[in-house]
Amino acid sequence: MSELKKIGEGIHYSAASQSVLEVTRTKVEPDAINNYGGGSNEWANWGADNDYPQQLVDLVTKDPTSMGNMEFKIKAHYGGGPMLYKAVPDGKNMVIEPLLREQYTEIDDFFWEIDVENLMQGTITDFEWWGRCHVEYIPNKGRNDIVSIARQKTLDIRKAKLNPKTGQLPGYYLSGNWPQPKSHERVLIPAFDRRNPFQYQKAIYEHTVPSVDKLYYTTPSWHSKTSWLEVAIRIPKWILSNMENAVNIKYHIEIPDKYFKDLYPRTRYKTDEEMYAAREAAEEELKGKIIDALSGVENVSKTFFTKFATDENGNVLPGWKINVIDNKLNDEAWLKADQIAASRVTTADGVPPSLTGLVIANTASGSASDVREQFNYYMQLKSVIPRQTTLEWFYFIKRFKKWPKDIHLGHKQIILQTLDQNKSGTTSSGDPTPTTDKKP
DSSP, rough: OOEEEEEEEEEEEEETTTTEEEHHHHHHHHHGGGOOOSSSBBBOSTEEEESSHHHHHHHTTTHHHHHHHHHHHHHHHHHEEEEEEEEEETTTEEEEEOGGGGSSSSHHHHHHHHHHHHHHHHHHHHHHHSEEEEEEEEOTSSSSSSEEEEEEOOGGEBBBHHHHHHHHOOOEEEETTTTSGGGGGGGEEEBOTSSTSSSSSSSSEEEEEESSOOSSOOOGHHHHHHHHHHHHHHHHHHHHHHHHHHHOEEEEEEHHHHHHHHHHHHOOOOOOHHHHHHHHHHHHHHHHHHHHHHHHHGGOOOOOOOOBBBEEEEEBOOOEEEEEEOOSOOOOOHHHHHHHHHHHHHHHTTTOOOTTOOOOOOSSSHHHHHHHHHHIIIIITTTTHHHHHHHHHHHHHHHTTTTTTTTTEEEEEEEEEEETTOTTEEETTTOOOTTTOOOO
């Protein structure tokens, strides 16, 4: 008989080693159990229950560190916005020559048709979240030109199962009611073939970075932080619960019962009821005076005198006592865990903390020059492949429409500079800079 005792889905307890073992492969690799499209549905599930993307969004949006990193990555990817340009030889180097859209009427009209800024913001958001984006290509009625394209939200897409004979992808199921939409709540849109671009009324192409091990759904490296996300979002819940349920007591004041008995002896009253009523009234009045004496800003550090007596043997008789209660929240360990979780999340996201304003305890804030170098490093290295991927649609269209080959689409690159180079502290590609522009 196995020593492991199942205590939950994927969780077992070992009495011999006093360990809890949890298998988390389906969280880290959400389509691992369905990597070849198993199951009775017509699509390949994205995650064990086909709801992985929405669950991840719900998890990330609860963590301010993660949301701050995602916002930075999306904005950094977009940069200063789309820009047409030519790469002009200048000796051994290539110089970027910005172009005005208005100079190229056909391109300008197409950009207006597709609402290029919003299209790019949407595809960039999808890519930064999922490592891929989906563009729908729409030909004209004559099927000899692509007249429009549109972004389809990756969150709303599931891939049809691969053809077992050819290995080809038939298309993409589109729905707003995953994980289990009814037949009238989903539609199958064919996969776009860039070598035969006009065969369908409309078709979807997935622009993505190749996955090291996935067949259907790529998993960006930052998804490795999900376990730390679960830690991070539990810490504020614990602290809030502590605040809501804890009793905030500053002083414990002990008043001897004999004090009221001596002040209000039975001999002074006709009945027991009169005696108890007098003692109770005196007790309430005294409590009020003590609270007034110890509360408020005018009573800070006020001295409070008490007196006690001793019996014939020198033993202290019960007297007044004011005990100060140390009411520190026992959350130091949780706060340390919060800092560790934030650092792990930031590491997975690949965004230096200084770029998002994240402050992690016991770490240096970094100088302005550090921030500038980290930002420029991020923009010049980590943005290359993402931008190349989300701009593929332009180069598809350029080839289909036979636009000039020397025209390119890119992003205005934001570059941080020192104030002695540029009083504004920033410049962007295509703009003159004090250090590179020597023309009069």
